[in-house]
Amino acid sequence: MNNLLLKLVFLFRPLFEKLGVQTHKMKVILDAKLKMDSRRTSMLTRGFNNSKKNSYVNIITTVYYFIMGLFLMVVCFIVIEDTTSAIAIYQTIWIILLSLTLISDFTDVLIDVRDNYILLPRPVNDRTLTVSRIVHIFLYLLRLFVPFIVPGLIFMIIDQGILGTSLFLIQNLLSVVFSIFLVNILYLSILKYANQQKFKEIINYFQISFIIITMTIYYLLPNLIDFTNLEGFNIMDNTWSYFLPGTWIANLWALLIEGNFAMPNMIMAGLGIFVPFASLYIIIKGLSKDFSQKLIGIGQGSTEVVREKKTEKNSLKNWWRKRITKVGEERAGFDLAWLMTARSRDYKLRTYAMFGFIPVLFVYFIALYGEGTFAERWEALQASHQYLFLIYICIYSAFVPIMNLQYSEKFKAAWLFQALPLAQPGKLIKGSVKAMIARFVIPIFIISTVFVITIWGMETLDDIIIGFINILFICALAGKMLLKEMPFSQSWTTQNKGDTVVWSFAIMFILGAVGFMHWLIVDYFLIVLLWGILFSFLTWWIFKEYK
Amino acid sequence: MNPIIQVRGLSKSFGKKQVLNNIDLDIQPGQIIGYIGPNGAGKSTTVKILTALDGEFEGEVLVDGIDVRKDPLAVKRIVGYIPETAEIYDVLTPMDFLNLVGNLHDMEPEIIKERATNMLRHFGLEGNLDKRMDTFSKGMKQKVLIISGLIHNPKLIFMDEPLTGLDANTVIMLKEIISKLSEKGKTIFYSSHMMDIVEKVSDRIILINNGSIIADGSFEALKQQRGESLEKVFTSLTGNRNYSDKAEDFLNAFNQ
Structure with a gap:
């Protein structure tokens, strides 16, 4: 195949020569590059251990x-x-x-x-x-x-x-x-x-x-x-x-x-x-x-300093870390996750792209809702319970970031965790999950809330609160069940191991169930209240179980 | 004999930062030059200019009488370059790779094959001729890289930390290769941070700091001026002399 391609290309040899190309050298370069391409694809399989995949x-x-x-x-x-x-x-x-x-x-x-x-x-x-x-x-x-x-x-x-x-x-x-x-x-x-x-x-x-x-x-x-x-x-x-x-x-x-x-x-x-x-x-x-x-x-490495320091003390990160983490492993995990997710390109590529779903789903559930003129659709929308979708959409900003936490291109750097005397590694994971909540879930939730309140008014406030508690519950559960390894310690090629896949489906199912229950009880204030108390307790309990 | 490298008034800057500052240099064929200097002193920039990779500079640089800006290809023909970072197309096999390199130097296919096979064998890689290099250890890749810099029998050889990852036996062998190459009239430009090796290998040591040459001469000459080892010469010229005090300060950090 490669040889055939090269032969076809070199039908144009006179043209190349006219351009001042050293055609003999071009041929060896192309030959090597094509060889590399055809081998590179099979390179992928090395991580999977089977070429069938x-x-x-x-x-x-x-x-x-x-x-x-x-x-x-x-x-x-x-x-x-x-x-x-x-x-x-x-x-x-x-x-x-x-x-x-x-x-x-x-x-x-x-x-x-x-x-x-x-x-x-x-x-x-x-x-x-x-x-x-x-x-x-x-x-x-x-x-x-x-x-x-x-x-x-x-x-x-x-x-x-x-x-x-x-x-x-x-x-x-x-x-x-x-x-x-x-x-x-x-x-x-x-x-x-x-x-x-x-x-x-x-x-x-x-x-x-x-x-x-x-x-x-x-x-x-x-x-x-x-x-x-x-x-x-x-x-x-x-x-x-x-x-x-x-x-x-x-x-x-x-x-x-x-x-x-x-x-x-x-x-x-x-x-x-x-x-x-x-x-x-x-x-x-x-x-x-x-x-x-x-x-x-x-x-050539340029000598300029890549990132100027922001005023560390007033950053959003510091505001959160003091309020939601305890000193020690938990705070270390928080800092690590916050900084790594902001800076490593591989993580951003695989995670931020998923956030693209949020506006897409937003348009799907809200902007394209109903039929007829704009006013008719607006009315239909206000009468609907579509805001539940809007509230739960931001689970996308929680699930993928948390799931991806354990992977990194630089997974070898995780020797650090093995070298450290960590008594309760779970605390470090807890800190990193909290970082994801503070960094991704809460901002996006706030944006959704603004939309919900603008369109449906203040009477949805109890749903927003319940929704938030449920989302925290899912985050805690996802972190507990999906993060079996230390943050950034696994290669991306080991992603989607059987265990994780099963659990992510299970959690998606639980999310669906929770959302559905929410929809069922949406008009009964007392049940909503009880639900809120119960799930707050569950969330707290799961977070306590990170060890 | 005409010098193989002639540099007159070489300066270069990145933006406002002056990387090389009016360097003059003459190097005779057959010399082994130990090229040393602290990080960021301008070592690799000089090497890039001397190997005709970078034509953006002020001053005049002749390699074997050829102006590097006027005919970079002619310079590249006689130069062998062994880079520091073990960058290699590692999905290729050593034979694929050396075949590519040899062809780029217009070598005859039979000669490439013969030389590559022999050289790889002498480095103990005869069992790996047709294995992909992505399974190789750092030292094995380094061996292939060294061969790729020598296979076209260059007049002038640049080596940047060539010993990285090599085992003790290969280190000894490479040192022997270097001195034999110089006996045959090849010029070797050896840059490294490992002072004890530079000290033993080189005929002449050039120390560069902040873009200027601050010491130039045989190790013996430098020793008489500055102290008994190249390490001492290096620190006395480029840094603080009191590393013992600094080490003490470092350990004092525990007391805080």
Whole structure:
């Protein structure tokens, strides 16, 4: 497979030579990189101890991309009648998907810091390194997205024949080139202003937002698209679309297949060819030197102090720690969890992304509630008990952070806990759970409360209080049952062991039961009161049992 | 003989911070240079400039008569670089890796294969030629890294803490390799924090602090000026002399 790809790439050897590439060296670099890619995927399995799980993951991603491609194909080509418009939408989404994937998943493919030590000291020119890098990214994306492109191509073959399909394929490739350019520019501009540490942090936030955006689209889009209006949609009717690279590339179709020689189409089609090639030219000619120089800079530790100290005494952390933890192991656990969850990128990526569910669910349960005009829906909403959802939504801000507490990339640093004479390690865990409550649950709960009171008024106050007690109860229970190990002491690859999975389902079930009970008793004040007392006691008791 | 390294008025700054400050340096072929200095003194920056990795500096730097800014590739051709951090494509096997490196140096495939196999064998890695390096220990990776810096038979070799993770036998062997390389006229630029080794290995010691060379000469010469061991010379030039008092203060922290 790799050899075949390389052979295909080197059909362009004369072009590479013209660009000043040392083709022999490019070939060995690509060969090594492709080898690494194909081995890296199987690297994952080492943590799982069985290779079946990995091929399983591969199949799932393949199926996932295939379904996405199928969905996009149906939305574009079957619903929209005008082919150029369909291709425009298709290419635009394709470019977005490619760029986001490049940013979120493949920082290693885009920038491998090891190249600094391995490739740069060798007699290889910048042009060779850049072209190899771009071709490598290109091949990587193509391999990954084959299942995504296939449905569109099949449709094209059936609907338009060979000629149309070839053009469509070329259009897809042009989009890939353009996306690579886009992401390169983004990286270069971030690198210009940030050192390595900050660079990674910024990319981290891109990754988090990528996951959130994907989830939002996944859950909400089917509700929001009005399929009936799409049929007669024509992209050229909308001025905004003139600025989309997807439209430019799509107009090649209008020009070459439909023979539409109107002025706007011609200009767009011209841009569609010109921009991807111009961007390739810019990357290779203009940015090579820059990029290598910047890469060297990445390795160089800057001497500036990364974080200026905030006034420690007045921080939110200190306000809480004094009020909710006892001196000793508990406070140490609180401090550790607070600081680590704020700073370690791996934790943030896996946890903060989950918070993306909160606004999504909010929209789902509140904004999309009822039917009819805004006023009708508002009334229906006020008459409903939807606020219970709003109150319990913030369990998302509790469950995942607590569950993820025991994992870390730097899990080896947990030797510390083994070296320390900890009489009651549970207290440390208790402190870390409390940190999660103070750091994530309470702020989000306060925001929900503001919404609830604004929409439903003060009479929901008893429910809010009961809800809060229940959430604390779930947090305490989750910490007690899920955190079997010291905080940050396990590798992420050991995540989802049988035990934890069972318990997390059990706790989700208990949460459901508690929420349902709440809904049942919502109108009986006395029972609500008794419930509150009982669960406060239970929470207190569970926290006492952390040893 | 022409010097292999000629540096005139080399300065470099990151923003406002002056990292290298008007350095002049001549190094003759066949010398083993012990390049030392405290953290952040500008050691690795100098090495990056001398290996033609970093072209942003002021002054003039010639390596084997070649201007590093005018023809970096020609410089890279004669330089072998063994980096400090054991950065390696560790999903590759040693043979894959050395094949990549050898090809980048335009070596003939047969020669790469033969040399790599022999060198790996001499380091005791003959059983691991085709195993992925992600299972290797730190010392084994370091051995591969050392070979990758030497395989193209460079004139000028830069080593940054090359002994990291190596066992005692390999350390002795590497020291022998270094002195034999120098007998053959190769120049070695050895930077390290381990003073006792630098002291024994080097013909000439260059001490850099705050971007300037503050001592330059054979160990014997430095010893006469500053005290009996390189460690003493180092601390007397770069830091506080009274480390015994400092140690005392450190322990006094218990009394508070």
